[in-house]
Amino acid sequence: MPDPDRLAALRDTVAIVGVGETDYPADYARARRGERYQDAYGYAAIAFRRALNDCGLSRNQIDGLIAGPSLAGERLGEVLGMDVRWADQADAVQAMLKAAMAIHTGVAECVALVYGNDQRTGGTAYGGPNAMGGDRHLAYTYYAPWxxxxxxxxxxxxxxxxxxxxxxxxxxxxxxxxxxxxxxxxxxxxxxxxxxxxxxxxxxxxxxxxxxxxxYCLVNDGGVALIVTTVERARALNRPAVLLRxxxxxxxxxxxxxxxxxxxxxxxxxxxxxxxxxxxxxxxxxxxxxxxxxxxxxxxxxxxxxxxxxxxxxxxxxxxxxxxxxxxxxxxxxxxxxxxxxxxxxxxxxxxxxxxxxxxxxxxxxxxxxxxxxxxxxxxxxxxxxxxxxx
Missing domain, CATH: 3.40.47.10 (Thiolase/Chalcone synthase)
Structure with missing residues (x-):
């Protein structure tokens, strides 16, 4: 069972200090014209750079990295020019949870959460006989009998x-x-x-x-990045910080x-x-x-x-x-x-x-x-x- 006292100790201890996104409409227009502008790592790198600019940190000040599931963590670190001491991989919501726990337990102080996807230009199939992930026993495989x-x-x-x-x-x-x-x-x-x-x-x-x-949702290319750190470090940046409550x-x-x-x-x-x-x-x-x-x-x-x-x-x-x-x-x-x-x-x-x-x-x-x-x-x-x- 969840322990409310332990959870309460985590409240307001970590903050998002930087965010970055790519230019979704422009990327979508390029994709519709058949132009391949970036791969998933390229979009991730653009978003990451914008998140750094947003909070005023350099990549060398970040000691944790969580890659989105569309990216290989080791390759992402190489592309971003990072050599972090703690890294992981997760979807959006689990990335935030893992970053908060890593910071709260002291294994990292500042974590970059980075995602990139070229799903439209890459022709990702989210359904049909060639659905993405079917070979890895994801939902499409499980539901096929129906x-x-x-x-x-x-x-x-x-x-x-x-x-x-x-x-x-x-x-x-x-x-x-x-x-x-x-x-x-x-x-x-x-x-x-x-x-x-x-x-x-x-x-x-x-x-x-x-x-x-x-x-139905869109299928478009893009990247997203967030920088998460301790509340104390967030205050020192003198930038608006959003707390995980x-x-x-x-x-x-x-x-x-x-x-x-x-x-x-x-x-x-x-x-x-x-x-x-x-x-x-x-x-x-x-x-x-x-x-x-x-x-x-x-x-x-x-x-x-x-x-x-x-x-x-x-x-x-x-x-x-x-x-x-x-x-x-x-x-x-x-x-x-x-x-x-x-x-x-x-x-x-x-x-x-x-x-x-x-x-x-x-x-x-x-x-x-x-x-x-x-x-x-x-x-x-x-x-x-x-x-x-x-x-």
């Missing part, structure tokens, strides 16, 4: 049952895409900024019913490959446990969250998270209230998210939390944002992080 060779098919199956049980409609689900496109229109670094109406959404073709074109995690492991936890329970038990943990550690609740970022490879993730973490009892009402978009009381995926902003597999969501809390989000800035939460339910692993700034 005829599901893509994550889209899996989430369409989940969405069908969820809509049937809750009464949520496809039009309700479309509000997720509309709200995030509205935020993307305010973000100069979003890939899809053109206005999206409900008529546009409903006219979008089904990819796997009931999920339409606009329910809460951590919550609970996995669905039993019968996970049979789809049962997702299709019968919609992640609810794991969501409740992760919510209890993250809110207790941070000392707040859903009503205290100013900005919410939800991992959204598909739009259905958003209503699941809203209900599972206690933001509402009926997602349909909240989705149709207008509160998730610009000017709403619970802004969600304020960069445009994966659906319209950029698909960086959760890494970009962390950067958006930082930008909002540092009040650097431009036209999409949420006034007075002091607390940001991230929620992820990828592959049955429900995780949440809460970030904040000192009062």
């Amino acid at each position: 005829g599901l060779t893509s994550q889209g098919a899996l989430y369409a199956l989940l969405a069908n049952r969820y809509l049937a049980i809750t009464g949520l409609t496809e039009r309700d689900l479309g509000q997720v895409a509309l709200a995030q496109r509205a935020f993307a229109g305010l973000n100069p670094n979003a890939v899809m900024r053109e206005p999206l109406t409900m008529d546009d959404y409903l006219a979008g073709r089904y990819i796997c019913e009931p999920l339409r074109l606009y329910d 809460g951590i919550g995690r609970s996995d669905h492991n039993r019968e996970a490959t049979s789809l049962r936890p997702r299709l019968e329970q919609f992640y609810r038990p794991a969501q409740r446990q992760a919510a209890e943990q993250v809110y207790a550690m941070a000392g707040l609740g859903p009503s205290d969250v100013d900005v919410l970022q939800v991992y959204d490879s598909f739009s259905i993730h958003v209503p699941l998270a809203l209900e599972g973490f206690g933001f509402c009892a009926d997602a349909a009402k909240l989705l149709n209230s207008g509160d998730l978009g610009p000017g709403g009381r619970l802004p969600v995926n304020t960069s445009g998210g994966h659906l319209s902003g950029s698909y960086m597999q959760g890494w970009g969501h962390q950067v958006e939390c930082v930008r909002q809390l540092r009040e650097e989000a431009g036209d999409r800035q949420i006034p007075g944002a002091r607390t940001a939460q991230y929620i992820s339910d990828v592959a049955g692993k429900v995780t949440s992080l809460i970030y904040g700034v000192r009062p």
Whole structure:
């Protein structure tokens, strides 16, 4: 069982001091023209350089490195010109957890979290008989007996049952895409900024019913980097720092490959446990969250998270209230998210939390944002992080 006292000791001890991203719209335009601008390591290097410039540190002042899963850690260190004493590899949310634990335990003082992906120009297949990772017994292999060779098919199956049980409609689900496109229109670094109406959404073709074109995430190239260090070192930099205030995690492991936890329970038990943990550690609740970022490879993730973490009892009402978009009381995926902003597999969501809390989000800035939460339910692993700034 999680130990609340040990978790409380970690609260506010580490800070994000630097962030960097690549130029998603320009890279997307190049990719559509068939131009190969960078490979995954090139995008990672650009983002890393920008993160260093953001915080004023040099690469020699960093003693830890976590590579995103699309990169080989040893090669990344060579490309970045780094010789760190501690290194690891993880996805976005686990990278933040590992960095916090490494710093808290003293094995590193300043850790770079770096991700790069050339998934569009590289022709990455996220579904079908040649799906990425199928040879390594990932989800595509496990779900193949049910005829599901893509994550889209899996989430369409989940969405069908969820809509049937809750009464949520496809039009309700479309509000997720509309709200995030509205935020993307305010973000100069979003890939899809053109206005999206409900008529546009409903006219979008089904990819796997009931999920339409606009329910699916983008596939684009890019890179993301974050620099994480101790609170004491963050103060010495004299730069705005965002603190890690809460951590919550609970996995669905039993019968996970049979789809049962997702299709019968919609992640609810794991969501409740992760919510209890993250809110207790941070000392707040859903009503205290100013900005919410939800991992959204598909739009259905958003209503699941809203209900599972206690933001509402009926997602349909909240989705149709207008509160998730610009000017709403619970802004969600304020960069445009994966659906319209950029698909960086959760890494970009962390950067958006930082930008909002540092009040650097431009036209999409949420006034007075002091607390940001991230929620992820990828592959049955429900995780949440809460970030904040000192009062």
